[in-house]
Amino acid sequence: ETGVTQTPRHLVMGMTNKKSLKCEQHLGHNAMYWYKQSAKKPLELMFVYNFKEQTENNSVPSRFSPECPNSSHLFLHLHTLQPEDSALYLCASSQDLVEGIYEQYFGPGTRLTVT
Amino acid sequence: GESVGLHLPTLSVQEGDNSIINCAYSNSASDYFIWYKQESGKGPQFIIDIRSNMDKRQGQRVTVLLNKTVKHLSLQIAATQPGDSAVYFCAERDNFNKFYFGSGTKLNVKP
Numbered sequence: 119e120t121g122v123t124q125t126p127r128h129l130v131m132g133m134t135n136k137k138s139l140k141c142e143q144h145l146g147h148n149a150m151y152w153y154k155q156s157a158k159k160p161l162e163l164m165f166v167y168n169f170k171e172q173t174e175n176n177s178v179p180s181r182f183s184p185e186c187p188n189s190s191h192l193f194l195h196l197h198t199l200q201p202e203d204s205a206l207y208l209c210a211s212s213q214d215l216v217e218g219i220y221e222q223y224f225g226p227g228t229r230l231t232v233t
Numbered sequence: 234g235e236s237v238g239l240h241l242p243t244l245s246v247q248e249g250d251n252s253i254i255n256c257a258y259s260n261s262a263s264d265y266f267i268w269y270k271q272e273s274g275k276g277p278q279f280i281i282d283i284r285s286n287m288d289k290r291q292g293q294r295v296t297v298l299l300n301k302t303v304k305h306l307s308l309q310i311a312a313t314q315p316g317d318s319a320v321y322f323c324a325e326r327d328n329f330n331k332f333y334f335g336s337g338t339k340l341n342v343k344p
Binding site: 120122158159160161163208210215220221222223224225226227 | 242265267274275276277278279282322324326330331332333334335336337
Protein backbone atom coordinates (compact mmCIF):
# COMPACT_ATOMS: atom_id res chain seq x y z
CA GLU A 119 0.00 0.00 0.00
CA THR A 120 1.39 3.36 -1.01
CA GLY A 121 -1.07 5.50 0.92
CA VAL A 122 -2.85 6.54 -2.26
CA THR A 123 -6.20 4.92 -3.03
CA GLN A 124 -8.27 5.13 -6.17
CA THR A 125 -11.87 4.18 -6.84
CA PRO A 126 -13.24 2.54 -8.78
CA ARG A 127 -10.51 0.12 -9.84
CA HIS A 128 -12.35 -0.74 -13.03
CA LEU A 129 -14.89 1.29 -14.97
CA VAL A 130 -16.74 0.60 -18.21
CA MET A 131 -18.71 3.49 -19.61
CA GLY A 132 -20.47 4.45 -22.78
CA MET A 133 -19.54 7.51 -24.76
CA THR A 134 -22.58 9.41 -23.53
CA ASN A 135 -22.11 8.61 -19.84
CA LYS A 136 -20.83 10.85 -17.10
CA LYS A 137 -18.65 9.31 -14.43
CA SER A 138 -16.04 10.39 -11.92
CA LEU A 139 -12.78 8.90 -10.72
CA LYS A 140 -11.74 9.46 -7.15
CA CYS A 141 -8.31 9.59 -5.57
CA GLU A 142 -7.48 9.95 -1.90
CA GLN A 143 -4.07 10.20 -0.30
CA HIS A 144 -3.34 9.55 3.37
CA LEU A 145 0.21 10.85 3.35
CA GLY A 146 -0.28 14.48 4.26
CA HIS A 147 0.98 15.55 0.85
CA ASN A 148 0.10 18.83 -0.81
CA ALA A 149 0.59 18.03 -4.47
CA MET A 150 -1.58 15.64 -6.47
CA TYR A 151 -1.43 14.49 -10.06
CA TRP A 152 -3.51 12.72 -12.72
CA TYR A 153 -1.73 10.60 -15.31
CA LYS A 154 -2.97 8.58 -18.26
CA GLN A 155 -1.22 5.30 -19.05
CA SER A 156 -2.03 3.68 -22.38
CA ALA A 157 -0.71 0.32 -23.47
CA LYS A 158 2.92 0.43 -24.58
CA LYS A 159 3.03 4.23 -24.32
CA PRO A 160 4.76 6.44 -21.79
CA LEU A 161 2.92 7.91 -18.87
CA GLU A 162 1.19 11.14 -19.83
CA LEU A 163 0.82 13.83 -17.21
CA MET A 164 -2.66 15.35 -17.34
CA PHE A 165 -3.10 17.68 -14.38
CA VAL A 166 -1.15 18.88 -11.37
CA TYR A 167 -2.56 20.45 -8.23
CA ASN A 168 -0.48 22.04 -5.49
CA PHE A 169 -2.21 23.18 -2.31
CA LYS A 170 -5.58 22.68 -4.09
CA GLU A 171 -4.62 25.00 -6.93
CA GLN A 172 -4.24 23.68 -10.44
CA THR A 173 -0.69 24.37 -11.57
CA GLU A 174 -0.63 22.41 -14.78
CA ASN A 175 -3.07 21.34 -17.47
CA ASN A 176 -1.15 19.42 -20.06
CA SER A 177 -3.41 20.26 -23.03
CA VAL A 178 -6.03 17.81 -21.86
CA PRO A 179 -9.38 17.78 -23.72
CA SER A 180 -12.25 19.43 -21.89
CA ARG A 181 -14.12 16.13 -21.62
CA PHE A 182 -11.76 15.51 -18.69
CA SER A 183 -12.46 17.86 -15.79
CA PRO A 184 -10.41 17.70 -12.59
CA GLU A 185 -11.50 18.81 -9.16
CA CYS A 186 -9.42 19.16 -6.01
CA PRO A 187 -11.61 20.09 -3.03
CA ASN A 188 -8.74 19.68 -0.55
CA SER A 189 -5.16 18.45 -0.47
CA SER A 190 -6.23 14.87 0.26
CA HIS A 191 -8.78 14.36 -2.49
CA LEU A 192 -8.66 14.60 -6.24
CA PHE A 193 -11.40 13.81 -8.73
CA LEU A 194 -11.47 13.39 -12.47
CA HIS A 195 -14.89 13.98 -13.97
CA LEU A 196 -15.50 12.28 -17.29
CA HIS A 197 -18.12 13.05 -19.91
CA THR A 198 -18.65 12.21 -23.59
CA LEU A 199 -15.45 10.23 -23.75
CA GLN A 200 -14.08 8.54 -26.84
CA PRO A 201 -12.90 4.92 -27.19
CA GLU A 202 -9.30 6.15 -27.46
CA ASP A 203 -9.65 7.46 -23.91
CA SER A 204 -9.63 3.87 -22.68
CA ALA A 205 -6.54 3.55 -20.50
CA LEU A 206 -5.26 3.20 -16.95
CA TYR A 207 -5.71 6.48 -15.08
CA LEU A 208 -3.21 6.93 -12.29
CA CYS A 209 -3.30 9.33 -9.42
CA ALA A 210 -0.14 10.32 -7.57
CA SER A 211 0.83 12.62 -4.73
CA SER A 212 4.02 14.19 -3.53
CA GLN A 213 4.93 16.29 -0.53
CA ASP A 214 4.65 19.42 -2.61
CA LEU A 215 6.32 21.04 -5.60
CA VAL A 216 9.17 22.53 -3.61
CA GLU A 217 12.53 22.20 -5.28
CA GLY A 218 14.21 18.93 -4.45
CA ILE A 219 11.20 16.95 -3.28
CA TYR A 220 10.06 14.96 -6.26
CA GLU A 221 9.16 11.51 -5.11
CA GLN A 222 5.64 10.72 -6.20
CA TYR A 223 3.53 8.00 -4.68
CA PHE A 224 1.14 6.39 -7.10
CA GLY A 225 -2.24 4.80 -6.55
CA PRO A 226 -3.17 1.48 -8.18
CA GLY A 227 -5.05 3.19 -10.98
CA THR A 228 -8.52 2.98 -12.49
CA ARG A 229 -8.78 0.82 -15.59
CA LEU A 230 -11.22 2.71 -17.84
CA THR A 231 -12.88 1.19 -20.87
CA VAL A 232 -15.00 3.39 -23.10
CA THR A 233 -17.45 1.49 -25.28
CA GLY B 234 10.36 17.53 -28.07
CA GLU B 235 11.42 15.26 -25.27
CA SER B 236 12.22 11.66 -25.92
CA VAL B 237 12.77 9.07 -23.26
CA GLY B 238 13.13 5.62 -24.73
CA LEU B 239 14.20 2.16 -23.82
CA HIS B 240 16.49 -0.05 -25.88
CA LEU B 241 14.60 -3.29 -25.20
CA PRO B 242 10.87 -3.73 -24.66
CA THR B 243 11.33 -7.08 -22.86
CA LEU B 244 14.19 -8.63 -20.93
CA SER B 245 14.32 -12.22 -19.69
CA VAL B 246 16.87 -13.20 -17.07
CA GLN B 247 17.54 -16.24 -14.95
CA GLU B 248 16.87 -15.98 -11.25
CA GLY B 249 20.07 -15.01 -9.49
CA ASP B 250 21.59 -13.28 -12.48
CA ASN B 251 22.11 -9.53 -12.70
CA SER B 252 19.73 -7.46 -14.84
CA ILE B 253 20.52 -4.30 -16.73
CA ILE B 254 17.75 -2.10 -18.08
CA ASN B 255 18.66 0.82 -20.28
CA CYS B 256 17.10 4.17 -21.03
CA ALA B 257 18.06 6.94 -23.45
CA TYR B 258 17.06 10.55 -23.03
CA SER B 259 17.32 13.43 -25.45
CA ASN B 260 17.50 16.63 -23.38
CA SER B 261 21.01 17.39 -22.22
CA ALA B 262 19.55 19.98 -19.82
CA SER B 263 17.65 17.33 -17.84
CA ASP B 264 19.01 17.35 -14.31
CA TYR B 265 17.12 14.67 -12.44
CA PHE B 266 16.19 11.09 -13.27
CA ILE B 267 14.03 8.43 -11.64
CA TRP B 268 13.52 4.71 -12.15
CA TYR B 269 10.09 3.25 -11.45
CA LYS B 270 8.89 -0.33 -11.10
CA GLN B 271 5.32 -1.22 -12.03
CA GLU B 272 3.93 -4.61 -11.16
CA SER B 273 0.85 -5.99 -12.82
CA GLY B 274 -2.29 -4.34 -11.47
CA LYS B 275 -0.38 -1.76 -9.47
CA GLY B 276 0.75 1.79 -9.88
CA PRO B 277 4.39 2.72 -10.47
CA GLN B 278 6.68 2.50 -7.48
CA PHE B 279 9.74 4.69 -6.99
CA ILE B 280 12.95 2.66 -6.99
CA ILE B 281 15.88 5.04 -7.12
CA ASP B 282 16.77 8.48 -8.38
CA ILE B 283 19.90 10.30 -9.46
CA ARG B 284 20.83 13.91 -10.06
CA SER B 285 22.85 15.03 -13.04
CA ASN B 286 25.86 15.92 -10.87
CA MET B 287 26.31 12.23 -10.11
CA ASP B 288 27.40 9.29 -12.27
CA LYS B 289 26.31 6.47 -10.03
CA ARG B 290 23.99 5.86 -7.14
CA GLN B 291 23.42 2.64 -5.25
CA GLY B 292 20.45 1.35 -3.35
CA GLN B 293 19.53 -2.00 -1.99
CA ARG B 294 20.39 -4.44 -4.83
CA VAL B 295 19.90 -1.66 -7.37
CA THR B 296 22.37 0.72 -8.98
CA VAL B 297 21.63 3.54 -11.35
CA LEU B 298 24.31 4.75 -13.74
CA LEU B 299 24.15 8.03 -15.59
CA ASN B 300 26.25 8.78 -18.65
CA LYS B 301 25.62 12.38 -19.58
CA THR B 302 27.98 12.27 -22.52
CA VAL B 303 25.73 9.88 -24.44
CA LYS B 304 22.55 10.74 -22.53
CA HIS B 305 22.09 7.24 -21.24
CA LEU B 306 20.67 5.91 -18.00
CA SER B 307 20.75 2.34 -16.77
CA LEU B 308 19.30 0.38 -13.90
CA GLN B 309 21.21 -2.60 -12.61
CA ILE B 310 19.49 -5.15 -10.40
CA ALA B 311 21.78 -7.57 -8.60
CA ALA B 312 20.79 -11.18 -7.98
CA THR B 313 17.45 -10.80 -9.72
CA GLN B 314 14.54 -12.45 -7.94
CA PRO B 315 11.10 -13.54 -9.15
CA GLY B 316 9.62 -10.60 -7.25
CA ASP B 317 11.57 -8.27 -9.53
CA SER B 318 9.39 -9.26 -12.48
CA ALA B 319 7.64 -6.07 -13.54
CA VAL B 320 7.76 -3.23 -16.02
CA TYR B 321 10.54 -0.75 -15.35
CA PHE B 322 10.58 2.74 -16.77
CA CYS B 323 12.68 5.82 -16.39
CA ALA B 324 11.70 9.44 -16.09
CA GLU B 325 13.66 12.63 -16.65
CA ARG B 326 13.04 16.15 -15.41
CA ASP B 327 13.88 18.92 -17.81
CA ASN B 328 15.00 22.48 -17.07
CA PHE B 329 11.35 23.57 -16.94
CA ASN B 330 10.65 21.13 -14.09
CA LYS B 331 8.57 18.90 -16.37
CA PHE B 332 8.84 15.13 -16.17
CA TYR B 333 8.92 12.84 -19.19
CA PHE B 334 8.51 9.11 -18.91
CA GLY B 335 9.75 6.17 -20.94
CA SER B 336 7.34 3.53 -22.17
CA GLY B 337 8.93 0.75 -20.14
CA THR B 338 10.85 -2.50 -20.29
CA LYS B 339 9.21 -5.67 -19.10
CA LEU B 340 11.53 -7.78 -16.96
CA ASN B 341 10.79 -11.52 -16.83
CA VAL B 342 12.66 -13.50 -14.22
CA LYS B 343 12.86 -17.21 -14.99
CA PRO B 344 13.10 -19.55 -11.99
